[in-house]
Every structure is written in C-alpha cells, then in structure tokens.
C-alpha cells in the first residue's frame with residue numbers, strides 16, 4: 001500500500017469490487033475502535049457510524065456496486081436484539097434498505113469510507129444528492145421526527161447542538177459561555193431555539209436562561225460525564241439511537257444552526273446542505289479542521305501518498 005495514493009483504490013481492489021455478484025458491506029472494521037482489537041462490542045457513536053454508512057454507499061455508487069449497511073456483524077451500542085427479534089443491525093431499525101442482497105460479501109476497508117468531516121458546501125451537496133436524500137426512514141421513525149419538527153415548524157427557529165459527554169477528549173469542548181453569548185446575539189431574529197444535547201445539566205442551564213423559547217426532545221440525557229451511548233445501564237438502546245437521529249434531523253430543519261465539531265452537527269449539513277450555520281470552534285478544532293480539509297484537497301487532486 002505504501003506507494004499507493006491514499007484516496008485511490010488499487011486496480012485489483014477495483015476489479016474485485018466491480019464484479020457482478022459483489023455486495024459491498026459497510027461495518028465498523030475496528031480502526032480506532034476497540035471492537036477489532038479486543039473483540040468486544042463496537043462502542044462508536046451513532047453518527048460516526050452513520051457517516052461511515054453514507055460514505056460507504058457513496059463509494060459503492062461511484063463503482064456502480066451494490067452496497068448494504070451491515071451494522072449487524074457484532075453488537076453495536078445501538079443494537080437492541082430484545083426489541084427486534086434478535087436483529088443486531090440497528091440501521092434497519094430506522095432506515096429501509098430491504099433484505100441483504102444475495103452475492104459475494106466484501107466488507108469495506110477503512111480508507112474507503114472513513115468518516116471524515118469536510119466542511120465544504122460542494123462536498124456536502126454532492127454526498128447529499130447522491131446518497132442522503134435517498135435514505136428512507138421507516139414510517140415509525142418518520143412520524144417521530146415529524147412530531148418533533150412540529151414543535152417549532154411555524155416559528156423562526158435557531159438550532160443549537162451542544163456537545164456534552166460524547167468524545168470529550170477527541171475535540172476540546174467549546175465553553176458553555178460561548179454558546180450563551182451567541183444564542184443571546186440571535187434572540188432578536190429567532191422566535192425559538194431548538195437544543196440538541198446529550199447532557200442534562202446543560203439543558204437545564206439553558207432553560208433557566210431562555211425559558212419557553214427553548215424547544216427540545218424529552219430524551220435520555222447524561223447526568224454525569226460518561227458518554228450516554230456507552231452507559232450500558234440504559235436498557236432501551238433503540239431509543240438512544242432514535243433520539244440522536246431525531247436531534248440531527250431537527251437541526252437540519254431549523255432556519256439556522258449553531259454547530260460544533262461533531263458528527264451530529266456535521267450530519268445535519270449532509271441532511272440539509274443549504275442550512276445556514278455558525279461553527280463554534282476552539283483553536284485546536286480549527287487547526288484540525290484545516291488540516292483535514294487540506295488532506296481532502298490533496299487527496300482530491302491525487303497528491304497525497306500513504
């Protein structure tokens with residue numbers, strides 16, 4: 001692999017993937033994840049996997065290859081076999097993708113659909129057009145999300161994603177005061193504020209400040225520092241996934257959003273690539289973003305080598 005351009009698949013791989021009977025499956029292959037190293041459940045968050053799924057479909061589509069989202073090869077944090085007759089593949093709890101096609105199963109490789117966040121409109125629009133707009137929620141999930149949207153649909157609404165417990169060490173947290181300041185600055189122009197957050201304490205502080213202008217789901221939220229999706233004392237794994245999914249669709253349905261460096265924030269732009277937004281970033285997350293975008297550009301031109 002060492003002489004190969006990072007974004008270009010090898011001829012052999014391409015030949016393999018474009019054979020007629022191939023079904024390209026997307027699953028966590030364990031890179032930066034405990035699931036392959038230690039043989040335990042995949043502990044990645046919902047939108048890290050969602051993003052990989054979307055990029056996987058995108059990748060396969062470019063090769064004109066059949067793809068299938070296969071988050072059922074091991075237990076994931078959102079797998080809820082008790083509610084779904086033994087089905088581990090949580091993707092199928094929310095989206096319609098039909099049965100697993102017959103054929104030769106070829107799992108994805110890490111670099112083919114690594115969930116990178118490229119904050120560029122042309123990238124967002126391309127992936128939206130090719131993949132995201134065709135994702136089909138099932139009826140139950142669709143009506144859950146429509147209910148949530150109906151809480152603020154008729155108002156001018158600002159969405160805000162406040163990252164609480166999820167990956168506190170991957171990207172430094174934006175201090176809460178910065179959210180407060182920017183929300184206050186928008187108060188004149190927006191009637192409602194939709195809040196997506198996994199942290200109960202943050203929500204309560206906002207309630208104290210903004211009262212009934214706040215709109216939010218009644219959701220399971222973390223009381224302490226543990227990421228909510230890795231808290232195994234929560235029985236209803238289906239609901240955990242549903243709530244973060246609905247938060248993301250709701251952000252995408254706002255008139256404008258205050259976003260941060262997270263997969264949830266980023267996915268809302270893939271759902272609605274025309275969404276107006278401000279990105280709150282720390283110095284560290286800014287430099288990380290610029291680095292990723294530079295690598296993306298180099299990959300795009302085929303310059304970077306592994």
Ligand SMILES: [Zn+2]
Nearest residue numbers: 028033035042
């Ligand atoms: Zn994993």
